[in-house]
Amino acid sequence: MKMYEIPQSIDKYLDIELECSCGRTHYVPIKSVLVEAGAINKLPFYVEKYGYKHPYIICDEITYKIAAKKCEELLEENKINFKTVVLKHLGFDEATLGEIVINMPIETDLMIAVGTGSITDMIRYTSYKLRLPCFTVATGAPMDGFAASIGIVNVNNLKATMQAHNSELIIGDTDILKTAPYRMTVAGFGDLIGKLTCINDWELARIINNEHYCGSIVKLVKNFVESVLNDSGRIKDREPSVLGDVMRGLVLSGAAISLYGDSRPASGAEHHMSHYWETVMEQRGEVHAMHGEQVAVGTVLVLMLAELLAKTKPDFEKARNFVRSFDKDRWCEEIKRCYGSAAGEVFSIEEKAGKNNVASCLARIDSMEANWDKIALQLATLPSSAFLKSVLDDIGCPSTPAQIGIDADTLKDTFLYCKEVRPRYTIFQTVYDLGLMDEFSDIIINKLY
Numbered sequence: 001m002k003m004y005e006i007p008q009s010i011d012k013y014l015d016i017e018l019e020c021s022c023g024r025t026h027y028v029p030i031k032s033v034l035v036e037a038g039a040i041n042k043l044p045f046y047v048e049k050y051g052y053k054h055p056y057i058i059c060d061e062i063t064y065k066i067a068a069k070k071c072e073e074l075l076e077e078n079k080i081n082f083k084t085v086v087l088k089h090l091g092f093d094e095a096t097l098g099e100i101v102i103n104m105p106i107e108t109d110l111m112i113a114v115g116t117g118s119i120t121d122m123i124r125y126t127s128y129k130l131r132l133p134c135f136t137v138a139t140g141a142p143m144d145g146f147a148a149s150i151g152i153v154n155v156n157n158l159k160a161t162m163q164a165h166n167s168e169l170i171i172g173d174t175d176i177l178k179t180a181p182y183r184m185t186v187a188g189f190g191d192l193i194g195k196l197t198c199i200n201d202w203e204l205a206r207i208i209n210n211e212h213y214c215g216s217i218v219k220l221v222k223n224f225v226e227s228v229l230n231d232s233g234r235i236k237d238r239e240p241s242v243l244g245d246v247m248r249g250l251v252l253s254g255a256a257i258s259l260y261g262d263s264r265p266a267s268g269a270e271h272h273m274s275h276y277w278e279t280v281m282e283q284r285g286e287v288h289a290m291h292g293e294q295v296a297v298g299t300v301l302v303l304m305l306a307e308l309l310a311k312t313k314p315d316f317e318k319a320r321n322f323v324r325s326f327d328k329d330r331w332c333e334e335i336k337r338c339y340g341s342a343a344g345e346v347f348s349i350e351e352k353a354g355k356n357n358v359a360s361c362l363a364r365i366d367s368m369e370a371n372w373d374k375i376a377l378q379l380a381t382l383p384s385s386a387f388l389k390s391v392l393d394d395i396g397c398p399s400t401p402a403q404i405g406i407d408a409d410t411l412k413d414t415f416l417y418c419k420e421v422r423p424r425y426t427i428f429q430t431v432y433d434l435g436l437m438d439e440f441s442d443i444i445i446n447k448l449y
């Protein structure tokens with residue numbers, strides 16, 4: 001079948017091969033998504049429908065009470081054998097992986113993750129490695145990983161994006177979601193709103209780097225971001241139907257990752273900020289804000305950066321001299337200072353990506369010089385940072401770095417070095433290549449603190 005030019009509802013994208021004019025065939029191997037009141041009651045039906053006999057439920061103490069206990073009761077009523085592990089290791093790292101495998105019965109033929117981002121990511125990753133199918137039962141909707149084919153796992157102390165696979169079934173029972181703290185829904189909204197700057201990064205990568213691009217997926221993402229932005233007033237009123245809308249938006253966002261095959265449609269500079277903050281704050285022993293809250297703050301900051309860039313007429317010769325002066329030894333020292341025990345991972349990312357190689361930087365500057373009119377037009381499509389900040393303030397979502405525990409020094413390091421957390425091209429690289437990051441970040445920090 002042909003990929004839809006006009007965005008459709010989620011079920012139209014599931015388990016169907018879509019031939020796209022971008023040259024790729026898009027496919028999401030999710031069989032069903034149930035977002036409705038009482039959806040959890042259908043769990044035994046789907047276990048049996050897909051022929052599983054030995055489900056293994058993975059939860060933590062909190063999600064056990066919220067939904068895993070109910071899953072157990074439903075499976076028991078239907079005489080389905082199962083085992084449950086209530087996780088004690090909640091680092092979502094090598095130790096958690098060990099706990100999951102150690103407790104898993106050898107006859108397990110299905111893993112059921114009950115929780116939000118961390119548990120569901122971990123299980124999509126673990127089940128992928130163990131070549132087992134998995135289901136997801138959401139207990140809140142604070143992020144968009146449910147329908148993704150990648151998972152964020154802590155590896156060697158760095159939040160790493162790992163190849164995972166899709167849940168066959170995603171249950172978003174709105175009766176359960178409405179019991180989740182309001183903060184979670186707001187965080188889910190924050191993760192969705194981050195797609196504004198993330199899609200901008202993809203457009204910049206297309207213009208500057210000639211990166212592969214899918215217009216149909218971009219339309220799909222823009223469409224659900226727009227609809228959730230229109231919903232923002234109702235989020236404040238905590239209407240149950242809005243929870244369903246946010247959940248569906250988050251599932252669609254994850255599906256966009258799966259359709260495309262990597263997280264390009266859903267993760268850009270705003271996510272790099274979030275990953276950086278989590279990495280450094282965990283090392284400092286500080287409690288960090290929720291992923292979606294960080295993404296919301298990151299989105300405002302990236303919009304501020306984009307506004308400064310849009311107002312600038314770059315001096316390309318100056319930019320060339322700037323990138324030629326790159327001091328690798330100093331950069332290594334700075335990465336060690338900022339990333340601490342995660343520095344080794346960053347070095348290996350850069351080894352493969354070579355983002356900072358002088359030749360790569362110069363090639364991108366040539367491309368920017370030739371295409372500056374297109375870049376300016378793209379930047380002009382973004383909403384203002386003031387508008388987004390007012391939407392976030394209105395619903396009680398953090399909108400400034402200080403609100404999520406980020407001080408001015410950490411923010412400075414974030415602007416300079418968070419782009420090293422992934423090989424992906426974003427507006428941070430654009431501004432860095434032009435030799436403007438130091439100046440722009442100072443302007444933003446002076447405004448905020």
Ligand SMILES: [Zn+2]
Nearest residue numbers: 143144191295
């Ligand atoms: Zn996210």
Ligand SMILES: [Zn+2]
Nearest residue numbers: 020022214216
């Ligand atoms: Zn496509």
